[in-house]
Amino acid sequence: MTLDLNVQIGTLTLPNPVMPASGAFGPEMTEAVDFNRLGALVPKSITNLPQPGNATPRVCETHGGMINSIGIQSKGLEKYLEETIPEYAAYDAPLIPSISAEDIDEFTEMTKTLSSHPDVDALELNISCPNLKADGLAFGMDKDVTYELLSRAKEVSRVPLIAKLTPNVTSIQEIAAAAEKGGADALTVANTFLAMAIDVETREPLIGNNMGGLSGPAVKPIIVRMIYQAAQAVSIPIIGCGGVMNGRDALEMMLAGASAVQVGTASFINPTALTDTLDDIEAYMIRHELTSIQDIIGGVKMKPSEGGVLWHGRSG
Amino acid sequence: MTLDLNVQIGTLTLPNPVMPASGAFGPEMTEAVDFNRLGALVPKSITNLPQPGNATPRVCETHGGMINSIGIQSKGLEKYLEETIPEYAAYDAPLIPSISAEDIDEFTEMTKTLSSHPDVDALELNISCPNLKADGLAFGMDKDVTYELLSRAKEVSRVPLIAKLTPNVTSIQEIAAAAEKGGADALTVANTFLAMAIDVETREPLIGNNMGGLSGPAVKPIIVRMIYQAAQAVSIPIIGCGGVMNGRDALEMMLAGASAVQVGTASFINPTALTDTLDDIEAYMIRHELTSIQDIIGGVKMKPSEGGVLWHGRSG
Amino acid sequence: MKQHLLPVLKNIQVSQRYWLMVVDRTSMPENVDPGQFFHLRTTEALSPFLRRPLSVYRITETTLEFLYLVKGAGTVEMTKKETGDTLDVLGPLGQGFQLGSQKEILLTARGVGIATLAALAQKAVENGTGCTAILSARTKDDLLSGEMLEEMGVQVYRVTEEQGNSDVKAVEAQMREIIEQKDIDSLYTCGSRRLSLLNQRLLHEYGLQGEIALEEQMGCAMGACFSCVSPIQKDGKEHSVRVCYEGPVFPMEQVVIS
Amino acid sequence: MKQHLLPVLKNIQVSQRYWLMVVDRTSMPENVDPGQFFHLRTTEALSPFLRRPLSVYRITETTLEFLYLVKGAGTVEMTKKETGDTLDVLGPLGQGFQLGSQKEILLTARGVGIATLAALAQKAVENGTGCTAILSARTKDDLLSGEMLEEMGVQVYRVTEEQGNSDVKAVEAQMREIIEQKDIDSLYTCGSRRLSLLNQRLLHEYGLQGEIALEEQMGCAMGACFSCVSPIQKDGKEHSVRVCYEGPVFPMEQVVIS
Ligand SMILES: Cc1cc2nc3c(=O)[nH]c(=O)nc-3n(C[C@H](O)[C@H](O)[C@H](O)COP(=O)(O)OP(=O)(O)OC[C@H]3O[C@@H](n4cnc5c(N)ncnc54)[C@H](O)[C@@H]3O)c2cc1C
Ligand SMILES: Cc1cc2nc3c(=O)[nH]c(=O)nc-3n(C[C@H](O)[C@H](O)[C@H](O)COP(=O)(O)OP(=O)(O)OC[C@H]3O[C@@H](n4cnc5c(N)ncnc54)[C@H](O)[C@@H]3O)c2cc1C
Numbered sequence A, B: 001m002t003l004d005l006n007v008q009i010g011t012l013t014l015p016n017p018v019m020p021a022s023g024a025f026g027p028e029m030t031e032a033v034d035f036n037r038l039g040a041l042v043p044k045s046i047t048n049l050p051q052p053g054n055a056t057p058r059v060c061e062t063h064g065g066m067i068n069s070i071g072i073q074s075k076g077l078e079k080y081l082e083e084t085i086p087e088y089a090a091y092d093a094p095l096i097p098s099i100s101a102e103d104i105d106e107f108t109e110m111t112k113t114l115s116s117h118p119d120v121d122a123l124e125l126n127i128s129c130p131n132l133k134a135d136g137l138a139f140g141m142d143k144d145v146t147y148e149l150l151s152r153a154k155e156v157s158r159v160p161l162i163a164k165l166t167p168n169v170t171s172i173q174e175i176a177a178a179a180e181k182g183g184a185d186a187l188t189v190a191n192t193f194l195a196m197a198i199d200v201e202t203r204e205p206l207i208g209n210n211m212g213g214l215s216g217p218a219v220k221p222i223i224v225r226m227i228y229q230a231a232q233a234v235s236i237p238i239i240g241c242g243g244v245m246n247g248r249d250a251l252e253m254m255l256a257g258a259s260a261v262q263v264g265t266a267s268f269i270n271p272t273a274l275t276d277t278l279d280d281i282e283a284y285m286i287r288h289e290l291t292s293i294q295d296i297i298g299g300v301k302m303k304p305s306e307g308g309v310l311w312h313g314r315s316g
Numbered sequence C, D: 001m002k003q004h005l006l007p008v009l010k011n012i013q014v015s016q017r018y019w020l021m022v023v024d025r026t027s028m029p030e031n032v033d034p035g036q037f038f039h040l041r042t043t044e045a046l047s048p049f050l051r052r053p054l055s056v057y058r059i060t061e062t063t064l065e066f067l068y069l070v071k072g073a074g075t076v077e078m079t080k081k082e083t084g085d086t087l088d089v090l091g092p093l094g095q096g097f098q099l100g101s102q103k104e105i106l107l108t109a110r111g112v113g114i115a116t117l118a119a120l121a122q123k124a125v126e127n128g129t130g131c132t133a134i135l136s137a138r139t140k141d142d143l144l145s146g147e148m149l150e151e152m153g154v155q156v157y158r159v160t161e162e163q164g165n166s167d168v169k170a171v172e173a174q175m176r177e178i179i180e181q182k183d184i185d186s187l188y189t190c191g192s193r194r195l196s197l198l199n200q201r202l203l204h205e206y207g208l209q210g211e212i213a214l215e216e217q218m219g220c221a222m223g224a225c226f227s228c229v230s231p232i233q234k235d236g237k238e239h240s241v242r243v244c245y246e247g248p249v250f251p252m253e254q255v256v257i258s
């Protein structure tokens, strides 16, 4: 049985649906995991100018997850073009740089520069980072800003654009739709949840920067819900991200509507989590006699709920 | 050493800061836990008319938490006044009924009725439930609706009002401030996170109602952050809720700015979680030579971050 | 409805998929009735997160026994317990079987449903009530625990998919024969929707008494959270009852099987 | 930087707060250098969630030894491992100590910092390098593992808070005496900010070589996540380096101690 694992992101075809999550992956990991088997390579977000990142400690663990506040430590776009891209270009998998910028102009400029590099196959716009022109609120928290950012970047991009949304919003559907309208070719759902942990003995936050982003299996059920909601709101592909530890988690996201998944924190626990996830998906397809990954995407069988609506809002 | 554990909620004094979370507590638990030692009694949310609740399965477990979609199964206000209130009134702890309603008028009516009952000491308004007049969006997702709901209820209430916020929002500060402005005497931060889990073998959601609310230690770091943010935005007391498993978790929330905590899911794992949490807090106070619970509330020592701001928004 | 920390005396695999755990209950003051259950914490870590409900399989003055099917994460954790470890149980919970003046009873158990009915059989035999059991399962291997019932003096019939004699039709014929020959007055069943429907049908037809033990996904198992509800037909109306609190055992005629 | 599943040969408590774990590394092809570390998964469940970094305490051809302080959830889980269990390690990781043509070296270890320096002492002795160690801790009990160094032929001085001879002043006097008497050419330290500052001061004053092993909170331990950064002074500029990748061992003069 040959399995068709191809996933389409705009004009780009990914060989399979499993890729790393930005910031939880680096060229050093090539010793641990076979990069040539990945659906794409997504390096750490890059900023235009070099920046030092946040105070340590930059990570702490929580129940079923971790908080990070690295602060996008970055050597700047120039070095990235010189060093990082060539380093990743050596592998078979498509390269999808992740951009973090301080305002829409900078996003647009960086998109222009990076998308015209021949080794760049698509771009992920990390719109979960704070908009310095809007009091530090993330771009992706506002539908109008999201729309404008995507339209501006789309105008200048030569490669497919993936908008990486923040989950810290009231309506992921609304932001997803705005990104699609702006011209996003795909969405990553989602970045980390803003979170905080305090050492009750010292009374100090466990993170140098006081707060940071929560990732890991703890957040997966919220992300699965958001993937489902976003998939109802848009017709572009969705990349699920947040808490994938294994193939079962990836499949859950794909059934909810994701065309692909990103694996981040899991690699810290299990260095081969990326390829193990892919192996799991293949084994599942064989076991269920599915030949194409398309047979999975969005395949959840929602139960008819009270009054025929899919979700009756009362929970507790 | 005598410990002052009193907590003030408007005109009501709670004997201590540990109370159950609505829906995860019932009169049946009196065999397992000593109700007379609780800071307050918070029964399951009540609706005006009887309602049957959602399809089973109504709960499923996730990593470090659980999803529930009970659907506020309720015998209606009439029976509640006749049976439930007298049953709880037999205990020393103040009684705080939780109200769930379908529109603002109903909230107001129910507040009027319940707040004039002599055995009711305060009311919790579960504004995380869906507003049938606004397409099922929860009241607490909109600051204007939150403000209006609180002001209307406040006009008619004879007891302190606690607004139980939903965490499914972009800015908890904004909603917290709106509730305070409307007249809330305290805030519960927060209800459950909308979530979903899918069985990859059957492709069906694990919850009869497809989606439900995520609770448990998995969500605690997000709740701690929201407590801190809400505490910065308002001057009324905050009741922390979401993932408290023991005294350390309760203390973490109190250091972040909560005056009291609610314990929900933890009781399913450890039936004496409520009183164990209180014991832990007392032991901590003795160990740290603190005589009053006030010495804890809001006591987090935030680290000065880059540029002197408390939180530099960049995380990943 | 108290939490107890009970020493594990034995935890062994009894067939391919089933395990048996024996715990020391001398520290536990409560009486335990057949049909009641315990909510077990399978691991100290919070993973798996929730407790697991298990019927009591065998009750002695000093011990409790649980027969369990290894199904998912929770029961896999249970298999790791060793003699000398501690089992954290909440219980006894719920309402057990009503065993009164019956003379001859017939149990129909599917799969691990036998775990719930075995304690009833034990008590029936002690009371001098005649007891017959039809045990249904996928394979013979799953029915190994039927021997315990035979040793007690229960007459056991085994049907399996393997042998091809476990379909409802075949079981119906067998039940009719037993009901008629032994003059059965009460039916008890657990573990299968289809066998429950069959039991209900025969209950009405022969005018018998009976009870069904239900299963539902549980949160608290203390009656507080309303996770485990099931519809019950009573006084011409449908009521919602909590399997953990009003159940898990219900009068057979009242249970609404969907 | 590979994951290995290594059989636990021994896991014993060696003093009130310290444990020693010995694992079989015959299946592991990599060389392990003193100062390198492993990232350990302490439990199969995801609680505690992250791996834990531990230096290698002793390296033999067939085994690795870890000396660990029982501090929080992760190291408590480690104490539960028994002979025959498997330890999931990622490593060897990072850059170890540079031991070249030194003749006489002085190690200053605070607390469990001894775990990191012991492997260095072992190699020094093998190389014929003279090795002296000052071990500092809260109590004598915490220094029990100093005996291993003595057996190897390391001259060990012990200072403790208990005895009141562990303050920086006292240690400084002792270090000066040893440096001068033994003609020490290199200093190595681990485990204490204050002892690191003292070492740096004496390094400059006597014009010695030296290295410091750093510790930082880690995520991946593979150089990918930039959790574990520390500032380094080099070529007149401050650089940010990853403790897990460029370290954990750094030239003493470069380390910026805050
Ligand atoms: C009152 C009662 C008595 C029971 N008695 C027995 C018994 O004596 N022996 C036995 O082997 N099994 C019994 N069961 C079923 C048993 O609870 C489940 O098989 C067990 O919880 C599975 O846990 P798991 O982690 O291995 O499986 P998973 O499938 O991983 O469990 C996932 C979740 O589903 C729940 N769940 C799974 N199956 C069931 C089920 N059939 N009923 C209710 N919840 C379920 C689990 O409790 C858990 O919350 C009983 C169930 C109930 C409600
Ligand atoms: C390169 C390196 C080598 C080390 N070698 C040893 C050794 O040989 N023996 C030994 O006993 N200890 C050593 N440590 C410290 C050891 O990693 C911590 O004591 C251990 O992680 C504590 O885990 P815990 O769960 O018991 O404690 P907790 O305090 O519950 O840990 C909570 C979190 O903090 C992290 N953490 C706690 N203390 C430290 C620390 N000092 N450095 C880095 N992260 C920490 C943990 O890894 C975990 O993520 C080393 C640390 C590093 C970075």
Ligand SMILES: Cc1cc2nc3c(=O)[nH]c(=O)nc-3n(C[C@H](O)[C@H](O)[C@H](O)COP(=O)(O)O)c2cc1C
Binding pocket: A315, A316, B021, B022, B023, B024, B044, B045, B068, B070, B072, B098, B126, B164, B190, B191, B192, B214, B215, B216, B217, B241, B242, B243, B244, B262, B263, B264, B265, B266, C219, C225
């Ligand atoms: C089974 C269940 C039922 C719940 N029912 C209600 C409810 O009726 N009203 C309400 O305001 N919150 C309800 N909640 C939410 C809890 O009160 C609480 O906000 C949430 O569970 C988070 O706290 P925890 O992590 O301590 O459980 C319910 C939670 C659970 C688990």
Ligand SMILES: Cc1cc2nc3c(=O)[nH]c(=O)nc-3n(C[C@H](O)[C@H](O)[C@H](O)COP(=O)(O)O)c2cc1C
Binding pocket: A021, A022, A023, A024, A044, A045, A068, A070, A072, A098, A126, A164, A190, A191, A192, A214, A215, A216, A217, A241, A242, A243, A244, A262, A263, A264, A265, A266, B315, B316, D219, D225
């Ligand atoms: C240490 C760390 C660094 C991260 N850095 C970035 C980043 O630079 N850009 C970005 O878009 N997301 C970043 N993230 C978020 C991840 O890409 C991912 O969205 C998140 O971790 C959820 O997925 P996971 O649960 O699989 O880790 C980072 C996450 C971690 C843990």
Ligand code: FES
Binding pocket: C217, C218, C219, C220, C221, C222, C223, C224, C225, C226, C227, C228, C229, C242, C243, C244, C245
């Ligand atoms: S499980 Fe909570 S009411 Fe039955």
Ligand code: FES
Binding pocket: D217, D218, D219, D220, D221, D222, D223, D224, D225, D226, D227, D228, D229, D242, D243, D244, D245
């Ligand atoms: S721990 Fe990830 S770079 Fe060092």
